[in-house]
Amino acid sequence: MSLVCPVILGTVRSDRQGIRAGKFLVRALEARGHEAPLVDPEALALPLLDRMYKEYPKGEAPRALEDLAGLFRRADAFVVVSAEYNHSIPPALSNTLDHFLEEYYWRPSAICCYSAGQFGGVRAAMQLRAMLPEMGMPSIPSLLPIPRIHKALDADGRPAEDWLSRAADRFLDEMTWYAEAMGAQRAKGTPY
Numbered sequence: 001m002s003l004v005c006p007v008i009l010g011t012v013r014s015d016r017q018g019i020r021a022g023k024f025l026v027r028a029l030e031a032r033g034h035e036a037p038l039v040d041p042e043a044l045a046l047p048l049l050d051r052m053y054k055e056y057p058k059g060e061a062p063r064a065l066e067d068l069a070g071l072f073r074r075a076d077a078f079v080v081v082s083a084e085y086n087h088s089i090p091p092a093l094s095n096t097l098d099h100f101l102e103e104y105y106w107r108p109s110a111i112c113c114y115s116a117g118q119f120g121g122v123r124a125a126m127q128l129r130a131m132l133p134e135m136g137m138p139s140i141p142s143l144l145p146i147p148r149i150h151k152a153l154d155a156d157g158r159p160a161e162d163w164l165s166r167a168a169d170r171f172l173d174e175m176t177w178y179a180e181a182m183g184a185q186r187a188k189g190t191p192y
Helices: 018-031 063-074 091-098 122-134 162-188
Strands: 078-082 109-114 139-146
Touching (some): 078 091, 091 122, 109 122, 122 139, 139 162
Parallel strands (some): 078 109, 109 139
């Protein structure tokens, strides 16, 4: 079954490393036959949240928000790629996510976190574990933490360490299972 799985990046820094993880995951999802558009806050240049997408009069939201809303409505699952900034998530990620709400409902999220150090951004992932279900997209039980991202992936998102491809396969297997299960239930109707 082919799925639509947007890969949402979380950083806009000039020397950002998360783009490596984003490219890696897009490639891995596409190899499975899934549609995996990269949602890059740097390219989107969204304003700081003033109004959510749903708060704009119909047809008056900025083009980037209209396009994202359409993509998110088609999504079967979301892959969120987060750095760890001060034990939390990057502001660009929060800003990107916070523009929407209903578009996420009843779809799973899968968290890939990373850092330059040995912990792989797991403290940021714990913040996302609370945030994403509140937005309507519960996270799958597994994480894909990438420690020392600058060594684990090259600039094109190709793994330099064998463990990463194996871990990503298991992670994406689990995400696919949840996406298919929740998709089947969405097709029957939702509680509201």
